[in-house]
Amino acid sequence: MKHKLSVMMLSWEYPPRVIGGISPHIYFLSKFLAKQDVKVYVVTCDFPGAPAHEVIDGVEVYRIDSYKNPSPDFATWVYLMNMNMQRETAILTRKLADKIDVFHAHDWLVANAGIGLKHVFRKPLLVTMHSTEMGRRDGLHTMTEKMIHETEAWLTYEAWKVICCSNYMISHVKYAFGLPSDKLVMVPNGVNIQNCEGNEDLSLFRSKFALPEEKIVLFVGRLVYEKGIHVLINAVPKVLSKVNAKFIIVGSGYMKEQLLNIVRSMGLEHKVLFEGFMDEPTLLKLQRVADVSVVPSLFEPFGIVALEAMAARSPVVASDTGGLSEIIEHDVTGVKVYPNNPDSLAWGISKVLLDQNYAKYVRDNAYRRVQEKYDWEKIAQQTKHIYEGVLGEYSKSFWANSLKP
């Protein structure tokens, strides 16, 4: 290779546009790939106030006009956005002449752009499947869900390699799209430990959320069915019967109104706070003061929020499902409870809140585990190896030959 290994990363979100876990994932992956001497271009959707082009930590970030076309619904918006993303990425790639080595797409949200660019420039396409429609919806019920599922299948078909962030996701993706095993690679998601360090006194900060005698139970996630927030709400009275606590819910989603009504009807508005979306520095502090972090998901491809809590030294109670099952080792790095079971969840929360020594034990183990296994530097290294492996195979293909002048 005459030049630096160069990757065109396609993602529908990148900070400051943060909708879910893909945004921080792309941010850290790109940043640490850049440290590994990989040239990374990120093409993503625009965000009010964010520039159309900037260089962040050595990463070239391009934000495209994603609301150019009126669209009747979300899914159609995605395909129209892909049309614009493809156009702008094609202009950029042509300008860079032959310098892009691989296209790396994240989820179906950039499927069309990734697939189109692969064929136009005859470069390999890699895909990271962060989630699946089948998993998000617990089956395929509507035309939209079937369409998205097929788009995902098409994307994984077109990809040279499909990266998943847990063994659970590997087997799920293999089943959902009928993929051969040798196409799948597991690279865990990472967490940035430096973010979670700090020695300042947080008692004043804590008092904004809870009384000194109240324990803090923290939930961070979108308020949607798959995150199992309704299971936590149903567990609230069961926990309160054993220990005085305040439940802090961070995040928003379509279930918010419904959940608020349940809390109101239980007469527990003073015990459950809905904080909505929260900025990262505040959230990190909150994770540090939380006595327990709860991840009651019904479907969780990876479970980054559990890792973040572990990095912030908050003990974790999580449902034994998906990627969470791999992150949490029961009674060692956290507590695993039965998914979709408020009694089991209440048991797990109470266990951590009532036994200080146990809480400290799992918290310290969890912090060590995060340092050992979920370090972005190692993850970027693994990803670079995958790129190199794919490029080695590609160099012997007729595609590589057809590009020679």
Add this chain to the structure above:
Amino acid sequence: MRAIIFSWEYPPRVVGQLSGYVSTLSTQLAYNKVDVNVVTYDDSATGRTQEPSGVKAFRVANPVRNHIGVLTWVLTLNQEVERVAADIYYESKKQVDLIDVHDWHFVPAAVTLKNGLGIPFVYSVESLEDHRSPNANASYNMAIKSIEWLGFFEATAVCVKSNWMKEEVIRIYNVPKEKITVISTDPILFPKEALELYSRVAEAKKNET
């Protein structure tokens, strides 16, 4: 000269009159020594065939079968059109003079190929969304109009079949009139006029590089 024609209908698939028009156009161009490649949609007869005239037809199917509307259907189909066109480009040692895209359906593919590979395109107008759905301003119709607009904006030349349509394209999309060519509807004359337009577009591209 090597040209790629994009049309969402081509025999045996007939939706409206565009199918017959593209068939006559491509046959006549082939008789005039143009290497004609028609990229079109067909649900079952996918793959490449060669007509007796020498026209090569490439039929693609939609990689996604379930859809919620024409827009999502068209937008996923575009990647297949793009794939086949890119294959033609690389197989011909990058010697493709232009793409002629008929109506809005495959405008997204033409736009990417122009910006990615430098292949200029002609946007041939059979009909416009404003006429197909008069006074419709639902986001569905507006999205189609925005794709038509993109086609007019990115095209090297616009080809219409009447002076009335030329005026309409100017009125609705503010396309500069120098960009628009009116060609005859006479089945004997129009392929020759189209070929003249193609030659102008290919020539302009050569002079540019």
